[in-house]
Amino acid sequence: MDHEKWLKEMNTKKIDRRSFLGMTGKTAAVATLGLTIPSMHQADANEELTFSDYPFSLGVASGDPLPDSVVLWTRLAPNPLAEDGRGGMIQKNFTVHWEMAEDEDFTKIVRSGTEVATPELGHSVHAEVFGLRAGKEYYYRFKAGNEISPVGRTKTAPDSSDHLKSLSFAIASCQSWTGGRYAAYKNMINEDIDFVLHLGDYVYEKRETETLADFRINHALYKTSPDLQAAHAKFPFIVTFDDHEIENNWANDVSQNDGEESNERERFLALRAAAFQAFYEHLPLRRRSKPNGSDMLLYRKFTFGDLAEFSVMDTRQYRDDQPADGFPGAPLHPEASNPSRTLLGSEQGYWVLKNLEQSRSRWNVLAQQTIMAQFDYDTGTGISVNHDQWDGYSADRDRLLTYIKKRRPSNPVVLSGDWHSSWVNDLKEDFNNPKSETLATEFVGTSISSGCGWKEQVEAALSVNPHVKFFNGDYRGYISCHVTHNSWKSDYKVVSSPSNPEAAASTLASFSVQNGKPGAIQIGGINVSGATANTMFAGKPSPVSIPVSNGANKHVKVTVNIPVPAGWKSESESKVLEPSETATFEVMVTPPASVPAAEILKIEVNADKTAVYGLLENIQVVSVPYGEGLPLALDAGDETSPVLPSFTKLSPKNTWDVASGYGWVGKVPSSRDRKKTDPLQRDFTLSRNEPTILRLAVPIGVHKVYILTGDASYGSGNTIIRSDNKFLAESGNELSPGQFRWIHFDLDGGNTGKEVDLEITGELQDGWWRIASLVMMKQ
Incomplete structure (x- = not known):
């Protein structure tokens, strides 16, 4: 079921437990039905309570794992997007039962209890469960009235004195709304990991997001995602915020939009208080992190045996204002190195150094938001930096790196998010001297879904930033980390489309850090770059090009194969690469x-026992008949863009013309040229609102008309075709970026031929329709 339909049904009718579990996915709600639930059928004050809709619509979550404790979360919200921000709940307290078991059938219940869900906290529940066994997997669920939540799985941390052999976790950040589907999370739930570390930008504020109700609705919208719910139900999360949970580039009590109004600070602090509360209400945080007005204690420490200790930091709430604007960089401001300015604040800064001093773990992790390494965007003699990152607070960075050089804590590793791209950085004693000592390694994770519109500026400046060992701004995904006492391994997992849940994750690159040796080394293997395919002509062999490089230190035989559906043919190719x-x-x-x-075709690369890296993307392949001899073969788009050979241009300027046999009547559409891929797929015509009329001269007899819809760069809605108010065809659900689909229907020219008006409309994505090509063929 698509997300819009799911959301519509959830808000218009009561959903029973079985329907809800089917909609949100089996993984997100493990085996809730058909179980014996004795403890949850005991009478309580809410037993007679009935909800207008399923109250656990936002799922369940766990987080902040300690050796003997985790926090369990849910929120009662039968109408999660209600305009008042109350989630469809009345203004009274409700008792919510919870229980934990060692098995998913709940035959071995180990803890149970109740929490009071209050309207003051949006009827959210934060149950801190103690007395658990260290390093143990548990299952949990909630009950309110007669309704039972989906089942979640969680895991406690090992005891700090335990000798832990290995630890696996995922790093996530920056998940702008994609209509409910997140390919990264859909893949992540298949990972064998202990927890998810979320480094901020869990939601994105809108210009009008200001009140508590606004922030609640925004968080609730994101929480309706079945993929996000599934990840929360599968793994405990450790979360911190960045800027977009509150406002872009905010700093302490200063709004980015700070103006001359006398009450601007008070206005922003009120906004910050509302944002903090909504953040707490929707995430598995302990009571210690419950906001006190516009203050929220979010930096905290997690220790996993003797293997790894995580200092989870807050680089927003205590920082000085940025000394300069400019994006992605601006000339270095003198105040950036002022020792009196801080990113962390004095108390948190001391806490970080104390953690490094007292840690007995093999790996010491600083989990935070913005890029710590220096990055100069000016390839000339000047210096241009992003002042919102640590470059705008270089004195704090110098203090931290000087401490690491002097005190030598064991294996410091910095984990960062924010920048919607994948990086591996050496943290140097002197970033301006490539030969200076590498003191630590920084892994920067790409976004779950947010785009990186500034990747070209980064790529242009990589040559003057040699401490950047790896960069990629093309793909969305997450980092999967595996840590042992001997090494740290980071796999950069990416997807071809962030919003297509069927897009499989591939390992773009892998890096390792060896115990006692700061600096990441790329793990060699077969590296696959993005595949390309131009529009093919029907029945004619055409190449799909796949660049491959051998990063291993040996000869490798590589075979590339593309399975095809019935009616297609494909030939594999093999080569031995030096x-x-x-x-x-x-x-x-x-x-x-x-x-x-x-068709969307899968690319398979086999390299015997050598690891394969890179995006093994599913490639979109489009074919057309050769245009000569056909009644019509139109390539739609901009009037100045190239046209596929043997085809004729259909642009907004092509109004009805008897001689050509096609053209627009009345309202004309607009066009877009994405300037990527081949002439047919790069551009298209589009419009919305009232129907647009395309008139065709249909020759004698019955003809099949094919219309290609899609967008080479962005997701697109549906295209609907009618004639004389009669439905002919439509393209179905929304298409992912780069995806195309043919729709077809018959037109009868009768015994003499006739003119037919096609009425073109759309319903999804604000009604925008797209036509990339139109072909008419004799039946």
Whole structure:
């Protein structure tokens, strides 16, 4: 079921438990039904309470794992997007039962209790459960009235004195709303990890987000995502915020939009208090982190045996205002190095150093928000930096790195988010001297879904920042980390489309840090770059090009194969690559001969026992018949963009013309040219609101008309075709960026031929429709 339909049903009718579990996914709600639940059927004050809709619509979560304790979260919200921000609840307290068991069938219940869900906290529940066994997996659920929540799975931390052999976790950040689906989380739930570390930008504020109700609705919207719910139900989360949970680039009590108004500080502190409360209400945080007005204690420490200690930091609430604006960089401001300015604040800064001093763990992790390494965007003699990152507070960075050099804590590693891109950085004693000592390693995770519109500026400046060992701004995903006493391994997992839940994750690159040796080393293997395929002609072999390089220190035989559906043909290609050799594999694919086609094909790369890295993306392949001899073969788009050979241009300027046999009547559409891929797929016509009329001259007899819809760069809604107010065809649900689909219908020209008006509309994504091509073929 698509997310919009799910959300609509959730807000218009009561959902029983079985329906809800089916909608949010089996993983997110493990085996709740058909179980014996004796403790949850005992009478209580709410036993007669009935809800207008399923109250656990936002799922369940756990977090802040300690050796003997975790916090369990849910929120009662039968109408989560209610305009008053109350989630469809009345203004009274409700008792919520919870229980934990060692098994998912709840035959071995180990703890149970109740919490009071109050309207003051949006009827959220934060049950801190103690007396648990260290390093143990548990299952949990809630009950309110006669309704039972989905089942969640969680895990406690090992005891700090335990000798822990290994630890695995994922790093996430920056998950702008994608309509409810997150491919990164859909893949993450299949990982064997102990917890998820979320480094901020859990939600994105809107311009009008200001009141507690506004922030509640925004958080609730994100929490309706079945993929996000599934991840929370599968793993405990350790979370911290960055800026967008509150306001872009906020700093302490200063708004980015700080103006001359006398009450601006008071206004922003009120906004900050509302944002903090909504953040707490929707995440598995302990009572120690419950906001006190506009203050919230969020920095905290987690220790996992003798293996790893995490100092989770807050780099927003205590910082001085940024000394300069400019994006992504601006000339270095003199105040950036002022020793009186701070990013962490004096108390948190001391806490971080104390943790490093007292730690007995093999790996000491600083988990925080913005990039710590210096990055100069000016390739000339000047210096240009992003002042919102540690570059704007270099004195704090110098204090931290000087302490690391002097006191030598065991294996310091910095984990960062914020920048919507993948980085591996050496943290240097002197960033301006590449030969200076590397003191620590920084892994920067890409975003779950937020785009990186500034990747070209980063790429242009990489040559003057040699301490950046790796950068990629193209793909969204997460980092999967595996830590032992001997090494730390970070796998950069990415997806081809952040909003397509069917997009499988691939390992873009892997890096390791060896115990006692700061600085990450890339793990060698076969590296696959993005595949490309131009529009194919029906029945003709055409290449799909896949660049491959050998990063291993040995000869490797590589085979590239593309499985194809019935009616297609494909030939695999094999080559032996020398170490450091790069080659482009051209796999010949033949589409069906009789009709236009559009398929998403999977690329398979086999390198024997050598690891394969890079995005093994599913590539969109489009085929068309050769245009000559057809009644119509139109390439729609901008009037100045190129046209596919044998096709004719259909642009907004092509109004009805008897001689050409096609054209717009009345309202004309607009066009877009994405300037990527080939002439047919790079551009299209589009419009919305009232129907747009495209008139076609249909020759004698019955003809099949094919219309290609989609967008090379962005997600697109549906395209609907009618004639004489009669439905002919439509493209179905929304399409992911780069995805195309053919729709088809018959037109009868009768015995003499006739003119037919096609009425084009759309319903999804604000009604925008798209036409990339139109082909008419004789039946």
